[in-house]
Amino acid sequence: MKGPFSLFALAAVALAQDEGSAVLTAIQIQSDLTQLFAALQLFPDVVSTLRSASNITIFAPTDTAFAALGSDAPTGDALAAVLNYHVVQGQYPASTIPTMPTYVQTLLTPELSQTDTALTNVTGGQYVGVVNNGTGVQLLSGNLAVSNVVEADIIQGGSISIHKIDRVLTLPENLAITLSEVAGASTIVDAAIVADLSETLTTVEDLTIFVPNDAAFEAIGSVLATANLETLQSVLQYHAITGAVFFAEDVTNTTSPSLAGNLTLSVIDGAVFVNEAKVIIPNIILSNGVAHVIDSVLNPLATEPFDRASLSPSNSPVVAFQGASPTAVSLGLPRPAPTTTLSVPAVLTSGLATVTGTRASASGSATNSGPAVASASGESGASSQRIVGGLHAAGGLLGVVALLA
Numbered sequence: 001m002k003g004p005f006s007l008f009a010l011a012a013v014a015l016a017q018d019e020g021s022a023v024l025t026a027i028q029i030q031s032d033l034t035q036l037f038a039a040l041q042l043f044p045d046v047v048s049t050l051r052s053a054s055n056i057t058i059f060a061p062t063d064t065a066f067a068a069l070g071s072d073a074p075t076g077d078a079l080a081a082v083l084n085y086h087v088v089q090g091q092y093p094a095s096t097i098p099t100m101p102t103y104v105q106t107l108l109t110p111e112l113s114q115t116d117t118a119l120t121n122v123t124g125g126q127y128v129g130v131v132n133n134g135t136g137v138q139l140l141s142g143n144l145a146v147s148n149v150v151e152a153d154i155i156q157g158g159s160i161s162i163h164k165i166d167r168v169l170t171l172p173e174n175l176a177i178t179l180s181e182v183a184g185a186s187t188i189v190d191a192a193i194v195a196d197l198s199e200t201l202t203t204v205e206d207l208t209i210f211v212p213n214d215a216a217f218e219a220i221g222s223v224l225a226t227a228n229l230e231t232l233q234s235v236l237q238y239h240a241i242t243g244a245v246f247f248a249e250d251v252t253n254t255t256s257p258s259l260a261g262n263l264t265l266s267v268i269d270g271a272v273f274v275n276e277a278k279v280i281i282p283n284i285i286l287s288n289g290v291a292h293v294i295d296s297v298l299n300p301l302a303t304e305p306f307d308r309a310s311l312s313p314s315n316s317p318v319v320a321f322q323g324a325s326p327t328a329v330s331l332g333l334p335r336p337a338p339t340t341t342l343s344v345p346a347v348l349t350s351g352l353a354t355v356t357g358t359r360a361s362a363s364g365s366a367t368n369s370g371p372a373v374a375s376a377s378g379e380s381g382a383s384s385q386r387i388v389g390g391l392h393a394a395g396g397l398l399g400v401v402a403l404l405a
Protein backbone atom coordinates (compact mmCIF):
# COMPACT_ATOMS: atom_id res chain seq x y z
CA MET A 1 0.00 0.00 0.00
CA LYS A 2 2.31 2.71 -1.26
CA GLY A 3 2.08 5.72 -3.50
CA PRO A 4 -0.75 7.86 -4.75
CA PHE A 5 -2.67 5.00 -6.34
CA SER A 6 -3.37 3.35 -3.01
CA LEU A 7 -4.55 6.68 -1.66
CA PHE A 8 -7.13 6.79 -4.42
CA ALA A 9 -8.06 3.22 -3.69
CA LEU A 10 -8.54 4.03 -0.03
CA ALA A 11 -10.61 7.06 -0.90
CA ALA A 12 -12.79 4.92 -3.15
CA VAL A 13 -13.35 2.39 -0.39
CA ALA A 14 -14.20 5.19 2.04
CA LEU A 15 -16.72 6.63 -0.41
CA ALA A 16 -18.23 3.24 -1.01
CA GLN A 17 -18.53 2.69 2.73
CA ASP A 18 -20.33 5.98 3.08
CA GLU A 19 -22.71 5.00 0.32
CA GLY A 20 -23.24 1.50 1.70
CA SER A 21 -23.93 2.88 5.15
CA ALA A 22 -26.35 5.37 3.68
CA VAL A 23 -28.16 2.51 2.00
CA LEU A 24 -28.53 0.64 5.27
CA THR A 25 -29.93 3.80 6.82
CA ALA A 26 -32.28 4.21 3.87
CA ILE A 27 -33.63 0.73 4.53
CA GLN A 28 -33.83 1.31 8.27
CA ILE A 29 -36.01 4.41 7.97
CA GLN A 30 -38.60 2.79 5.72
CA SER A 31 -41.57 1.83 7.87
CA ASP A 32 -42.42 -1.16 5.65
CA LEU A 33 -38.92 -2.65 5.48
CA THR A 34 -38.53 -3.52 9.17
CA GLN A 35 -38.34 -7.27 8.55
CA LEU A 36 -35.63 -6.84 5.95
CA PHE A 37 -33.63 -4.59 8.24
CA ALA A 38 -34.01 -7.03 11.12
CA ALA A 39 -32.98 -9.95 8.90
CA LEU A 40 -29.86 -8.09 7.77
CA GLN A 41 -28.80 -7.55 11.38
CA LEU A 42 -28.56 -11.32 11.82
CA PHE A 43 -25.77 -11.54 9.25
CA PRO A 44 -22.79 -9.25 9.90
CA ASP A 45 -21.11 -10.59 6.75
CA VAL A 46 -24.01 -9.51 4.57
CA VAL A 47 -24.13 -6.11 6.27
CA SER A 48 -20.43 -5.57 5.79
CA THR A 49 -20.71 -6.54 2.12
CA LEU A 50 -23.45 -3.96 1.68
CA ARG A 51 -21.47 -1.34 3.60
CA SER A 52 -18.61 -1.53 1.15
CA ALA A 53 -20.72 -2.13 -1.95
CA SER A 54 -21.20 0.11 -4.95
CA ASN A 55 -22.81 -0.49 -8.34
CA ILE A 56 -25.52 -2.78 -6.99
CA THR A 57 -29.30 -2.92 -6.95
CA ILE A 58 -31.19 -4.11 -3.90
CA PHE A 59 -34.67 -5.58 -4.28
CA ALA A 60 -36.17 -5.03 -0.86
CA PRO A 61 -39.12 -7.24 0.12
CA THR A 62 -41.69 -5.37 2.16
CA ASP A 63 -42.92 -6.51 5.55
CA THR A 64 -46.03 -7.83 3.81
CA ALA A 65 -43.82 -9.89 1.52
CA PHE A 66 -41.96 -11.43 4.46
CA ALA A 67 -45.21 -12.06 6.33
CA ALA A 68 -46.59 -13.92 3.30
CA LEU A 69 -43.84 -16.53 3.67
CA GLY A 70 -45.46 -17.79 6.84
CA SER A 71 -43.96 -21.10 7.88
CA ASP A 72 -41.88 -21.21 4.68
CA ALA A 73 -39.73 -18.34 5.94
CA PRO A 74 -36.07 -19.29 5.57
CA THR A 75 -33.79 -19.22 8.57
CA GLY A 76 -30.05 -19.49 9.19
CA ASP A 77 -27.82 -19.90 6.16
CA ALA A 78 -30.82 -20.19 3.88
CA LEU A 79 -31.93 -16.73 4.98
CA ALA A 80 -28.44 -15.35 4.35
CA ALA A 81 -28.58 -16.88 0.87
CA VAL A 82 -32.01 -15.35 0.25
CA LEU A 83 -30.71 -11.92 1.29
CA ASN A 84 -27.74 -12.22 -1.06
CA TYR A 85 -30.09 -13.28 -3.84
CA HIS A 86 -31.88 -9.93 -3.48
CA VAL A 87 -28.74 -7.96 -4.29
CA VAL A 88 -28.02 -7.67 -8.00
CA GLN A 89 -24.62 -6.83 -9.44
CA GLY A 90 -24.91 -3.58 -11.35
CA GLN A 91 -27.07 -0.55 -10.81
CA TYR A 92 -30.53 -0.70 -12.37
CA PRO A 93 -32.72 2.33 -11.72
CA ALA A 94 -36.27 1.35 -12.74
CA SER A 95 -36.01 3.45 -15.90
CA THR A 96 -33.13 1.30 -17.20
CA ILE A 97 -34.87 -2.06 -16.89
CA PRO A 98 -35.60 -3.40 -20.38
CA THR A 99 -38.93 -4.55 -21.77
CA MET A 100 -37.48 -7.96 -22.67
CA PRO A 101 -36.84 -10.26 -19.70
CA THR A 102 -33.15 -9.91 -18.93
CA TYR A 103 -31.21 -12.11 -16.53
CA VAL A 104 -28.69 -10.53 -14.20
CA GLN A 105 -26.37 -12.03 -11.61
CA THR A 106 -26.78 -11.58 -7.88
CA LEU A 107 -24.47 -11.77 -4.89
CA LEU A 108 -25.63 -15.35 -4.21
CA THR A 109 -22.46 -17.15 -5.25
CA PRO A 110 -21.38 -20.74 -4.64
CA GLU A 111 -18.85 -19.53 -2.08
CA LEU A 112 -21.59 -17.89 -0.07
CA SER A 113 -23.57 -21.10 0.13
CA GLN A 114 -22.36 -22.18 3.51
CA THR A 115 -24.62 -25.15 3.98
CA ASP A 116 -24.38 -28.64 2.58
CA THR A 117 -27.47 -28.10 0.51
CA ALA A 118 -27.14 -26.94 -3.06
CA LEU A 119 -28.08 -23.29 -2.92
CA THR A 120 -26.35 -22.35 -6.10
CA ASN A 121 -23.76 -23.78 -8.43
CA VAL A 122 -23.69 -20.88 -10.84
CA THR A 123 -20.26 -19.33 -11.21
CA GLY A 124 -20.24 -15.59 -10.58
CA GLY A 125 -23.66 -15.49 -8.94
CA GLN A 126 -27.16 -16.93 -9.31
CA TYR A 127 -29.42 -15.16 -11.81
CA VAL A 128 -32.68 -13.30 -11.42
CA GLY A 129 -34.80 -12.02 -14.32
CA VAL A 130 -35.82 -8.37 -14.53
CA VAL A 131 -38.36 -6.95 -16.97
CA ASN A 132 -40.41 -3.83 -17.47
CA ASN A 133 -43.82 -5.18 -18.51
CA GLY A 134 -45.05 -1.84 -19.76
CA THR A 135 -46.63 -0.68 -16.52
CA GLY A 136 -43.98 -1.63 -14.00
CA VAL A 137 -40.99 -3.77 -13.15
CA GLN A 138 -41.30 -7.47 -12.45
CA LEU A 139 -38.73 -10.00 -11.28
CA LEU A 140 -38.52 -13.66 -12.23
CA SER A 141 -36.93 -16.03 -9.72
CA GLY A 142 -36.91 -19.73 -8.87
CA ASN A 143 -39.94 -21.98 -9.42
CA LEU A 144 -41.28 -19.50 -11.99
CA ALA A 145 -42.09 -17.02 -9.22
CA VAL A 146 -42.89 -13.43 -10.16
CA SER A 147 -42.38 -10.45 -7.84
CA ASN A 148 -43.62 -6.93 -8.55
CA VAL A 149 -41.75 -3.76 -7.80
CA VAL A 150 -44.19 -1.77 -5.68
CA GLU A 151 -42.01 1.27 -5.07
CA ALA A 152 -39.05 2.01 -7.33
CA ASP A 153 -35.91 4.02 -6.68
CA ILE A 154 -36.35 4.78 -3.00
CA ILE A 155 -32.93 6.41 -2.98
CA GLN A 156 -31.64 8.74 -5.65
CA GLY A 157 -28.14 9.43 -6.89
CA GLY A 158 -25.06 7.40 -6.12
CA SER A 159 -24.33 3.98 -7.55
CA ILE A 160 -26.86 1.94 -5.60
CA SER A 161 -30.54 1.53 -6.44
CA ILE A 162 -33.21 0.12 -4.12
CA HIS A 163 -36.66 -1.03 -5.19
CA LYS A 164 -39.35 -2.44 -2.91
CA ILE A 165 -40.93 -5.72 -4.01
CA ASP A 166 -44.14 -7.41 -2.97
CA ARG A 167 -42.90 -10.99 -2.86
CA VAL A 168 -39.67 -12.46 -1.51
CA LEU A 169 -37.61 -13.91 -4.38
CA THR A 170 -37.59 -17.70 -4.53
CA LEU A 171 -34.19 -19.39 -4.51
CA PRO A 172 -33.94 -21.51 -7.64
CA GLU A 173 -33.98 -25.24 -6.91
CA ASN A 174 -32.50 -28.14 -8.80
CA LEU A 175 -33.75 -29.72 -11.99
CA ALA A 176 -35.55 -32.59 -10.28
CA ILE A 177 -37.46 -30.39 -7.86
CA THR A 178 -38.25 -27.64 -10.32
CA LEU A 179 -39.24 -29.63 -13.42
CA SER A 180 -41.32 -32.12 -11.46
CA GLU A 181 -43.66 -29.19 -10.84
CA VAL A 182 -43.83 -27.88 -14.38
CA ALA A 183 -47.02 -29.18 -15.97
CA GLY A 184 -46.32 -31.16 -19.12
CA ALA A 185 -42.55 -31.22 -18.73
CA SER A 186 -41.77 -33.59 -15.88
CA THR A 187 -40.85 -36.78 -17.77
CA ILE A 188 -37.27 -35.48 -17.84
CA VAL A 189 -37.06 -36.00 -14.09
CA ASP A 190 -37.74 -39.73 -14.40
CA ALA A 191 -35.64 -40.03 -17.54
CA ALA A 192 -32.63 -38.57 -15.72
CA ILE A 193 -33.06 -41.05 -12.88
CA VAL A 194 -33.40 -44.03 -15.20
CA ALA A 195 -30.31 -42.87 -17.11
CA ASP A 196 -28.29 -42.51 -13.90
CA LEU A 197 -27.77 -38.85 -14.70
CA SER A 198 -29.95 -37.26 -12.07
CA GLU A 199 -27.14 -36.44 -9.68
CA THR A 200 -24.93 -35.06 -12.44
CA LEU A 201 -27.65 -32.85 -13.81
CA THR A 202 -28.65 -31.51 -10.41
CA THR A 203 -25.15 -30.68 -9.20
CA VAL A 204 -22.97 -29.94 -12.22
CA GLU A 205 -21.82 -26.34 -12.38
CA ASP A 206 -23.20 -23.92 -14.93
CA LEU A 207 -25.75 -26.01 -16.77
CA THR A 208 -27.90 -25.12 -19.74
CA ILE A 209 -30.37 -27.94 -20.31
CA PHE A 210 -32.99 -28.35 -23.01
CA VAL A 211 -35.92 -30.26 -21.57
CA PRO A 212 -38.19 -32.10 -24.02
CA ASN A 213 -41.79 -31.81 -22.91
CA ASP A 214 -43.84 -34.89 -22.08
CA ALA A 215 -45.47 -34.91 -25.53
CA ALA A 216 -41.99 -34.98 -27.11
CA PHE A 217 -40.98 -38.05 -25.10
CA GLU A 218 -44.25 -39.72 -26.02
CA ALA A 219 -43.67 -38.99 -29.70
CA ILE A 220 -40.59 -41.25 -29.60
CA GLY A 221 -42.12 -43.75 -27.21
CA SER A 222 -41.21 -46.71 -29.44
CA VAL A 223 -37.54 -45.68 -29.39
CA LEU A 224 -37.47 -45.24 -25.62
CA ALA A 225 -39.10 -48.60 -25.10
CA THR A 226 -36.15 -50.38 -26.71
CA ALA A 227 -33.30 -48.04 -25.78
CA ASN A 228 -30.46 -49.39 -23.69
CA LEU A 229 -28.81 -47.44 -20.90
CA GLU A 230 -26.01 -46.15 -23.11
CA THR A 231 -28.42 -44.80 -25.72
CA LEU A 232 -30.63 -43.15 -23.16
CA GLN A 233 -27.61 -41.55 -21.50
CA SER A 234 -26.33 -40.19 -24.75
CA VAL A 235 -29.76 -38.82 -25.66
CA LEU A 236 -30.02 -36.96 -22.36
CA GLN A 237 -26.40 -35.79 -22.44
CA TYR A 238 -27.05 -34.34 -25.87
CA HIS A 239 -29.55 -31.99 -24.24
CA ALA A 240 -27.07 -30.59 -21.72
CA ILE A 241 -24.42 -27.91 -22.11
CA THR A 242 -22.12 -27.43 -19.16
CA GLY A 243 -19.79 -24.56 -18.39
CA ALA A 244 -22.15 -21.93 -19.81
CA VAL A 245 -25.53 -20.65 -18.66
CA PHE A 246 -27.42 -19.47 -21.76
CA PHE A 247 -30.66 -17.60 -21.31
CA ALA A 248 -32.89 -17.37 -24.38
CA GLU A 249 -31.86 -13.77 -24.95
CA ASP A 250 -28.22 -14.88 -25.25
CA VAL A 251 -28.88 -17.32 -28.08
CA THR A 252 -27.66 -16.46 -31.56
CA ASN A 253 -27.15 -18.58 -34.65
CA THR A 254 -24.28 -20.64 -33.35
CA THR A 255 -23.16 -24.13 -32.45
CA SER A 256 -22.42 -25.21 -28.94
CA PRO A 257 -20.87 -28.43 -27.65
CA SER A 258 -23.18 -30.50 -25.46
CA LEU A 259 -22.12 -33.45 -23.33
CA ALA A 260 -22.71 -35.64 -26.41
CA GLY A 261 -22.00 -33.76 -29.62
CA ASN A 262 -22.63 -30.33 -31.04
CA LEU A 263 -25.95 -28.53 -30.91
CA THR A 264 -27.07 -26.00 -33.49
CA LEU A 265 -28.74 -22.99 -31.89
CA SER A 266 -30.85 -20.69 -34.06
CA VAL A 267 -33.08 -17.67 -33.70
CA ILE A 268 -35.76 -17.13 -36.32
CA ASP A 269 -38.23 -14.27 -35.98
CA GLY A 270 -37.69 -14.19 -32.24
CA ALA A 271 -38.22 -17.94 -31.78
CA VAL A 272 -35.32 -19.97 -30.41
CA PHE A 273 -34.43 -23.41 -31.78
CA VAL A 274 -31.94 -26.06 -30.76
CA ASN A 275 -31.44 -28.26 -33.79
CA GLU A 276 -35.03 -28.78 -34.99
CA ALA A 277 -36.61 -28.36 -31.56
CA LYS A 278 -38.32 -25.15 -30.59
CA VAL A 279 -38.06 -23.55 -27.18
CA ILE A 280 -41.59 -23.31 -25.79
CA ILE A 281 -40.87 -22.32 -22.18
CA PRO A 282 -37.60 -20.38 -21.85
CA ASN A 283 -35.47 -19.45 -18.89
CA ILE A 284 -36.52 -21.67 -16.00
CA ILE A 285 -33.83 -20.76 -13.48
CA LEU A 286 -32.23 -23.73 -11.70
CA SER A 287 -29.86 -23.88 -8.73
CA ASN A 288 -27.06 -24.74 -11.16
CA GLY A 289 -28.12 -22.96 -14.33
CA VAL A 290 -31.13 -22.77 -16.58
CA ALA A 291 -33.64 -25.06 -18.31
CA HIS A 292 -35.55 -24.39 -21.53
CA VAL A 293 -38.50 -26.61 -22.38
CA ILE A 294 -38.48 -27.74 -26.04
CA ASP A 295 -41.06 -29.46 -28.23
CA SER A 296 -39.08 -32.48 -29.44
CA VAL A 297 -36.34 -34.84 -28.29
CA LEU A 298 -32.91 -34.16 -29.82
CA ASN A 299 -31.15 -37.04 -31.53
CA PRO A 300 -27.40 -37.38 -30.90
CA LEU A 301 -27.14 -40.30 -33.31
CA ALA A 302 -27.80 -38.27 -36.43
CA THR A 303 -24.78 -38.77 -38.66
CA GLU A 304 -24.69 -35.32 -40.23
CA PRO A 305 -24.40 -32.10 -38.25
CA PHE A 306 -27.77 -30.37 -38.11
CA ASP A 307 -28.24 -27.98 -41.01
CA ARG A 308 -29.83 -24.73 -39.85
CA ALA A 309 -31.04 -23.98 -43.36
CA SER A 310 -33.28 -27.06 -43.15
CA LEU A 311 -35.24 -25.56 -40.25
CA SER A 312 -38.90 -25.21 -41.00
CA PRO A 313 -40.44 -23.48 -37.99
CA SER A 314 -43.99 -23.94 -39.22
CA ASN A 315 -43.52 -27.71 -38.99
CA SER A 316 -42.47 -27.67 -35.39
CA PRO A 317 -42.47 -30.07 -33.60
CA VAL A 318 -40.37 -32.41 -35.69
CA VAL A 319 -39.63 -35.96 -34.59
CA ALA A 320 -35.86 -36.32 -34.90
CA PHE A 321 -35.81 -40.12 -34.58
CA GLN A 322 -36.62 -41.81 -37.85
CA GLY A 323 -39.28 -44.45 -37.62
CA ALA A 324 -40.27 -43.52 -34.07
CA SER A 325 -43.88 -44.07 -33.25
CA PRO A 326 -45.73 -42.47 -30.41
CA THR A 327 -46.41 -44.43 -27.28
CA ALA A 328 -47.56 -43.17 -23.95
CA VAL A 329 -44.43 -43.53 -21.88
CA SER A 330 -44.18 -43.90 -18.19
CA LEU A 331 -40.75 -44.40 -16.83
CA GLY A 332 -42.42 -46.05 -13.93
CA LEU A 333 -40.56 -44.47 -11.08
CA PRO A 334 -42.44 -43.89 -7.90
CA ARG A 335 -42.18 -40.20 -7.32
CA PRO A 336 -44.35 -38.31 -4.90
CA ALA A 337 -46.91 -36.17 -6.65
CA PRO A 338 -45.70 -32.58 -6.57
CA THR A 339 -47.38 -30.48 -3.94
CA THR A 340 -47.62 -27.62 -6.40
CA THR A 341 -48.01 -27.29 -10.11
CA LEU A 342 -46.22 -24.25 -11.40
CA SER A 343 -47.97 -22.18 -13.98
CA VAL A 344 -45.93 -20.34 -16.55
CA PRO A 345 -46.27 -16.58 -16.07
CA ALA A 346 -47.00 -14.66 -19.27
CA VAL A 347 -44.12 -12.33 -18.59
CA LEU A 348 -41.65 -15.23 -18.80
CA THR A 349 -42.41 -15.85 -22.45
CA SER A 350 -42.92 -12.21 -23.35
CA GLY A 351 -39.48 -11.89 -24.89
CA LEU A 352 -39.84 -14.92 -27.06
CA ALA A 353 -42.03 -15.87 -29.98
CA THR A 354 -43.01 -19.30 -28.74
CA VAL A 355 -46.28 -20.56 -30.05
CA THR A 356 -47.87 -19.91 -33.40
CA GLY A 357 -50.34 -21.75 -35.54
CA THR A 358 -50.71 -25.41 -34.80
CA ARG A 359 -47.56 -25.97 -32.84
CA ALA A 360 -47.83 -28.17 -29.82
CA SER A 361 -47.99 -26.39 -26.54
CA ALA A 362 -46.36 -27.63 -23.38
CA SER A 363 -49.46 -29.54 -22.47
CA GLY A 364 -50.86 -30.12 -25.90
CA SER A 365 -50.74 -32.94 -28.38
CA ALA A 366 -48.58 -33.15 -31.46
CA THR A 367 -50.48 -32.12 -34.53
CA ASN A 368 -47.98 -32.52 -37.31
CA SER A 369 -46.53 -35.94 -36.84
CA GLY A 370 -49.07 -38.49 -37.82
CA PRO A 371 -51.11 -40.29 -35.22
CA ALA A 372 -52.18 -38.33 -32.24
CA VAL A 373 -49.91 -38.70 -29.27
CA ALA A 374 -51.60 -40.02 -26.22
CA SER A 375 -51.61 -37.62 -23.35
CA ALA A 376 -49.46 -38.24 -20.35
CA SER A 377 -52.27 -38.48 -17.90
CA GLY A 378 -51.17 -39.33 -14.41
CA GLU A 379 -47.56 -38.65 -15.37
CA SER A 380 -46.55 -37.22 -12.08
CA GLY A 381 -49.21 -38.75 -9.96
CA ALA A 382 -48.87 -41.89 -7.94
CA SER A 383 -50.07 -44.34 -10.56
CA SER A 384 -50.82 -47.74 -9.19
CA GLN A 385 -49.96 -49.25 -12.56
CA ARG A 386 -46.35 -48.29 -12.29
CA ILE A 387 -43.83 -51.03 -12.39
CA VAL A 388 -41.00 -50.55 -9.98
CA GLY A 389 -37.59 -52.08 -10.06
CA GLY A 390 -35.74 -54.11 -12.64
CA LEU A 391 -34.53 -50.96 -14.31
CA HIS A 392 -31.29 -52.41 -15.49
CA ALA A 393 -32.57 -55.71 -16.77
CA ALA A 394 -31.36 -56.55 -20.25
CA GLY A 395 -33.47 -56.18 -23.36
CA GLY A 396 -34.51 -52.57 -23.46
CA LEU A 397 -33.99 -50.44 -20.46
CA LEU A 398 -37.24 -48.61 -20.69
CA GLY A 399 -39.06 -51.53 -22.19
CA VAL A 400 -38.92 -53.05 -18.76
CA VAL A 401 -40.67 -50.15 -17.20
CA ALA A 402 -42.68 -48.73 -20.04
CA LEU A 403 -46.32 -48.52 -19.33
CA LEU A 404 -48.23 -48.96 -22.55
CA ALA A 405 -51.50 -47.14 -22.45
Ligand SMILES: *[C@@H]1O[C@H](CO)[C@@H](O)[C@H](O)[C@H]1NC(C)=O
Pocket residue numbers: 055089090091
Ligand atom coordinates in the same frame (compact mmCIF):
# COMPACT_ATOMS: atom_id res chain seq x y z
C1 LIG B 1 -21.48 -2.34 -12.65
O1 LIG B 1 -21.75 -3.74 -12.60
C2 LIG B 1 -22.08 -4.29 -13.85
C3 LIG B 1 -22.50 -5.74 -13.62
O2 LIG B 1 -21.53 -6.45 -12.91
C4 LIG B 1 -20.89 -4.16 -14.79
O3 LIG B 1 -21.22 -4.69 -16.05
C5 LIG B 1 -20.55 -2.69 -14.93
O4 LIG B 1 -19.38 -2.55 -15.72
C6 LIG B 1 -20.31 -2.05 -13.58
N1 LIG B 1 -20.16 -0.63 -13.74
C7 LIG B 1 -19.24 0.04 -13.10
C8 LIG B 1 -19.22 1.52 -13.34
O5 LIG B 1 -18.42 -0.48 -12.37
Ligand SMILES: *[C@@H]1O[C@H](CO)[C@@H](O)[C@H](O)[C@H]1NC(C)=O
Pocket residue numbers: 116117118119120121202203204205
Ligand atom coordinates in the same frame (compact mmCIF):
# COMPACT_ATOMS: atom_id res chain seq x y z
C1 LIG C 1 -21.26 -27.93 -7.50
O1 LIG C 1 -20.56 -28.45 -8.62
C2 LIG C 1 -19.49 -29.30 -8.29
C3 LIG C 1 -18.80 -29.66 -9.57
O2 LIG C 1 -19.68 -30.31 -10.44
C4 LIG C 1 -20.02 -30.50 -7.55
O3 LIG C 1 -18.95 -31.36 -7.19
C5 LIG C 1 -20.74 -30.06 -6.30
O4 LIG C 1 -21.35 -31.15 -5.67
C6 LIG C 1 -21.81 -29.06 -6.65
N1 LIG C 1 -22.32 -28.51 -5.42
C7 LIG C 1 -23.59 -28.41 -5.18
C8 LIG C 1 -23.89 -27.78 -3.87
O5 LIG C 1 -24.45 -28.78 -5.97
Ligand SMILES: *[C@@H]1O[C@H](CO)[C@@H](O)[C@H](O)[C@H]1NC(C)=O
Pocket residue numbers: 133134135136137138147148149150347
Ligand atom coordinates in the same frame (compact mmCIF):
# COMPACT_ATOMS: atom_id res chain seq x y z
C1 LIG D 1 -46.70 -5.30 -14.58
O1 LIG D 1 -45.90 -4.97 -13.47
C2 LIG D 1 -46.58 -4.23 -12.48
C3 LIG D 1 -45.57 -3.77 -11.46
O2 LIG D 1 -44.70 -4.75 -11.08
C4 LIG D 1 -47.70 -5.08 -11.90
O3 LIG D 1 -48.38 -4.37 -10.89
C5 LIG D 1 -48.65 -5.46 -13.01
O4 LIG D 1 -49.64 -6.32 -12.53
C6 LIG D 1 -47.90 -6.14 -14.15
N1 LIG D 1 -48.79 -6.31 -15.27
C7 LIG D 1 -49.08 -7.52 -15.75
C8 LIG D 1 -49.98 -7.54 -16.95
O5 LIG D 1 -48.63 -8.55 -15.27
Ligand SMILES: *[C@@H]1O[C@H](CO)[C@@H](O)[C@H](O)[C@H]1NC(C)=O
Pocket residue numbers: 255257260261262
Ligand atom coordinates in the same frame (compact mmCIF):
# COMPACT_ATOMS: atom_id res chain seq x y z
C1 LIG E 1 -18.16 -29.87 -32.77
O1 LIG E 1 -17.78 -28.67 -33.43
C2 LIG E 1 -16.41 -28.39 -33.33
C3 LIG E 1 -16.16 -27.00 -33.88
O2 LIG E 1 -16.93 -26.78 -35.02
C4 LIG E 1 -15.64 -29.49 -34.06
O3 LIG E 1 -14.27 -29.24 -33.96
C5 LIG E 1 -15.96 -30.83 -33.41
O4 LIG E 1 -15.35 -31.86 -34.14
C6 LIG E 1 -17.45 -31.07 -33.39
N1 LIG E 1 -17.73 -32.24 -32.56
C7 LIG E 1 -18.50 -33.23 -32.97
C8 LIG E 1 -18.68 -34.35 -32.02
O5 LIG E 1 -19.04 -33.21 -34.07
Ligand SMILES: *[C@@H]1O[C@H](CO)[C@@H](O)[C@H](O)[C@H]1NC(C)=O
Pocket residue numbers: 253266267268308309311
Ligand atom coordinates in the same frame (compact mmCIF):
# COMPACT_ATOMS: atom_id res chain seq x y z
C1 LIG F 1 -30.36 -17.57 -38.26
O1 LIG F 1 -30.59 -18.60 -39.20
C2 LIG F 1 -31.91 -18.62 -39.73
C3 LIG F 1 -32.10 -19.87 -40.59
O2 LIG F 1 -31.08 -19.95 -41.54
C4 LIG F 1 -32.17 -17.32 -40.49
O3 LIG F 1 -33.49 -17.31 -40.97
C5 LIG F 1 -31.95 -16.15 -39.55
O4 LIG F 1 -32.08 -14.94 -40.26
C6 LIG F 1 -30.57 -16.22 -38.93
N1 LIG F 1 -30.45 -15.18 -37.94
C7 LIG F 1 -29.43 -14.34 -37.94
C8 LIG F 1 -29.44 -13.32 -36.85
O5 LIG F 1 -28.53 -14.42 -38.75
